[in-house]
Amino acid sequence: MKRALTILLSNPLSVVGLTLVTFVVLTALLADFISPYPEHAGAVVDFLNANKPPSAEYWLGTDVVGRDQLSRIFYAYRVSLGLGVVVLAIAVPIGVTVGLVAGYLGGWADYVLMRITDVFLSIPPLVLALAIMGLLEPTLLNGMIAVTAMWWPWYARLVYNITRAQKVEGYVLAAEVIGAGKLHIIFREILPNCMPSIITKMTLDFGFVILIAASLSFLGLGVQAPTPDLGSMVSEGTRYLPDSWWLTVFPGIAILIAVFGFNLIGDVLREVLDPDL
Amino acid sequence: MSADLALSIRNLALSFKSWSGTSQVLHGIDLEIKRGERVALVGESGSGKSVTARIILGTLHELKSARISGEVWVAGREMSSLSQSERQALRGTDISMIFQDPTTALNPVYTIRQQFHEVLMRGDPKISLSTAEQRSADILREVSITDTERVLESYPFQLSGGMNQRVMIGMALINEPQLLLADEPGTALDVTVQAQTLRLMRDLVRQHGTSVLFISHNLGVVREFADRIYVIYKGRIVETGPAASIFDDPRHAYTKALLAAIPRLTGGGIPEIQEDSEAFFDPMVTHEDVSA
Numbered sequence: 340m341k342r343a344l345t346i347l348l349s350n351p352l353s354v355v356g357l358t359l360v361t362f363v364v365l366t367a368l369l370a371d372f373i374s375p376y377p378e379h380a381g382a383v384v385d386f387l388n389a390n391k392p393p394s395a396e397y398w399l400g401t402d403v404v405g406r407d408q409l410s411r412i413f414y415a416y417r418v419s420l421g422l423g424v425v426v427l428a429i430a431v432p433i434g435v436t437v438g439l440v441a442g443y444l445g446g447w448a449d450y451v452l453m454r455i456t457d458v459f460l461s462i463p464p465l466v467l468a469l470a471i472m473g474l475l476e477p478t479l480l481n482g483m484i485a486v487t488a489m490w491w492p493w494y495a496r497l498v499y500n501i502t503r504a505q506k507v508e509g510y511v512l513a514a515e516v517i518g519a520g521k522l523h524i525i526f527r528e529i530l531p532n533c534m535p536s537i538i539t540k541m542t543l544d545f546g547f548v549i550l551i552a553a554s555l556s557f558l559g560l561g562v563q564a565p566t567p568d569l570g571s572m573v574s575e576g577t578r579y580l581p582d583s584w585w586l587t588v589f590p591g592i593a594i595l596i597a598v599f600g601f602n603l604i605g606d607v608l609r610e611v612l613d614p615d616l
Numbered sequence: 617m618s619a620d621l622a623l624s625i626r627n628l629a630l631s632f633k634s635w636s637g638t639s640q641v642l643h644g645i646d647l648e649i650k651r652g653e654r655v656a657l658v659g660e661s662g663s664g665k666s667v668t669a670r671i672i673l674g675t676l677h678e679l680k681s682a683r684i685s686g687e688v689w690v691a692g693r694e695m696s697s698l699s700q701s702e703r704q705a706l707r708g709t710d711i712s713m714i715f716q717d718p719t720t721a722l723n724p725v726y727t728i729r730q731q732f733h734e735v736l737m738r739g740d741p742k743i744s745l746s747t748a749e750q751r752s753a754d755i756l757r758e759v760s761i762t763d764t765e766r767v768l769e770s771y772p773f774q775l776s777g778g779m780n781q782r783v784m785i786g787m788a789l790i791n792e793p794q795l796l797l798a799d800e801p802g803t804a805l806d807v808t809v810q811a812q813t814l815r816l817m818r819d820l821v822r823q824h825g826t827s828v829l830f831i832s833h834n835l836g837v838v839r840e841f842a843d844r845i846y847v848i849y850k851g852r853i854v855e856t857g858p859a860a861s862i863f864d865d866p867r868h869a870y871t872k873a874l875l876a877a878i879p880r881l882t883g884g885g886i887p888e889i890q891e892d893s894e895a896f897f898d899p900m901v902t903h904e905d906v907s908a
Contacts, residue, residue, distance in 0.1 A: 358692075429638055508720055508721060509717055509719075509720030509721035510714075510721055510722055510723040510724070511712070512715070513715060513721040513722070514722070514723070515675060515707075516673055516675070516707055516712070516713045517706070517707055517708030517712060517713075517735060517738055518704045518705060518706070518707030518708035518709070518738060519708075519734075519738075520704070528723055531723075531725040531726070532723070532724065532725055534725075
């Protein structure tokens with residue numbers, strides 16, 4: 340743990356990543372206190388100040404109904420991060436369990452579980468999410484369901500492959516030989532050896548989940564007004580390009596900061612936790 | 617099965633069924649280990665040594681493609697008559713095993729202490745942490761590890777191969793198994809360390825009265841370790857007898873070839889030996905057991 344921190348702090352890239360991520364997380368957590376206009380996160384209309392370019396009063400300008408963009412971005416981070424946490428919290432356990440069970444048991448479990456996984460993997464992710472969102476109501480919850488459904492197969496594949504490699508390692512055989520049960524071997528012997536790869540992928544994916552959620556809401560699915568969301572902010576702003584450039588550029592940069600930050604950390608974590616990848 | 621036998625194998629045959637047909641791996645072998653006896657099973661790669669070990673452990677019984685016939689008596693019970701969970705209960709308590717490569721046989725993400733604790737819980741699920749600690753330290757001292765505290769705290773990769781091998785031996789013996797299977801232990805180590813650990817293991821199993829089936833392709837290693845030797849060739853036992861008798865007076869063509877294959881310190885390069893011979897399929901030779 341200490342070693343990991345030292346490496347993280349000695350690498351300039353990861354320091355940048357850590358700074359960006361800390362910034363994003365702090366603004367999301369403290370949105371209530373640091374936003375200049377916290378009430379603008381909701382359905383507020385202020386036509387007097389509508390569509391103002393960046394100024395001392397509104398640092399990042401205002402949107403078409405006069406809401407402060409900076410405040411809305413802070414609250415949008417809260418939504419994005421919440422979505423990322425929930426999606427990964429559901430998708431990772433499902434994918435990891437499927438991968439471990441299929442990889443260790445082999446045979447029919449392998450065929451059935453991995454073919455289901457393949458079916459999910461064979462559909463382009465955004466199309467799958469669009470289909471699910473089309474079937475269900477376009478709400479934040481359903482957005483999470485859609486992203487989760489397209490996310491778990493990647494973990495299943497990753498963990499399946501590691502498990503297949505770990506399964507023939509001496510320590511698994513040794514555990515079988517002292518009479519350890521299958522559940523014990525899967526979750527106590529093999530799973531801890533998959534953790535570095537899983538954690539690294541989760542860090543990298545966090546940014547991608549934010550991105551895909553933004554894409555969904557850009558297309559009008561997912562988070563609905565008046566809840567602030569980076570994707571829908573960009574999407575609404577495109578209609579006023581190029582005159583009101585701040586409507587699209589700043590939410591776009593906000594997405595970039597979050598995704599870039601998580602990716603930087605993910606890359607460094609991969610080197611720290613998984614030297615032979 | 618008489619009570620003084622730790623392991624008794626009667627006419628054991630094994631074949632694997634696959635899409636392309638059946639391949640016969642063991643052609644009916646007989647093998648016995650008395651209590652406290654150290655027996656070696658010697659043969660070349662693919663002769664069926666390791667599958668014999670896996671049958672004794674009962675792990676091969678769970679493989680669908682394996683066809684096993686004959687009897688394997690361990691600790692007074694016949695393996696194929698047991699259910700999967702009964703066989704599982706035998707492993708780690710009545711039978712344990714030592715592996716070729718000690719470093720990979722230990723899980724890299726747990727400390728030695730945690731791994732000892734898990735093994736001890738096989739014998740006594742309610743064992744307290746302090747008792748486990750005490751017993752792990754005791755067995756480590758028995759395998760000549762003096763700084764037990766440091767070793768228990770270490771992860772396997774922090775210890776040398778020889779150290780890990782001794783830890784493995786300690787783990788294999790800590791639940792006082794009746795039968796210990798040693799599948800080419802220490803082959804992954806260098807020769808001097810291997811000799812050291814084998815000597816240690818020999819003394820230890822003698823003290824504990826553990827019966828050992830020692831599986832190896834190396835007759836030199838076996839000579840020091842075993843009371844009795846079985847030589848196996850292509851799934852058949854070709855010669856058996858007390859260790860000294862086999863070495864002094866090899867009677868089967870294959871045993872002779874195997875002994876001739878050991879390079880001599882006196883030089884002369886690798887001796888010319890026959891790769892294959894009709895004589896290798898000669899009937900089994902049994903040496904009279906002088907002690908019996």
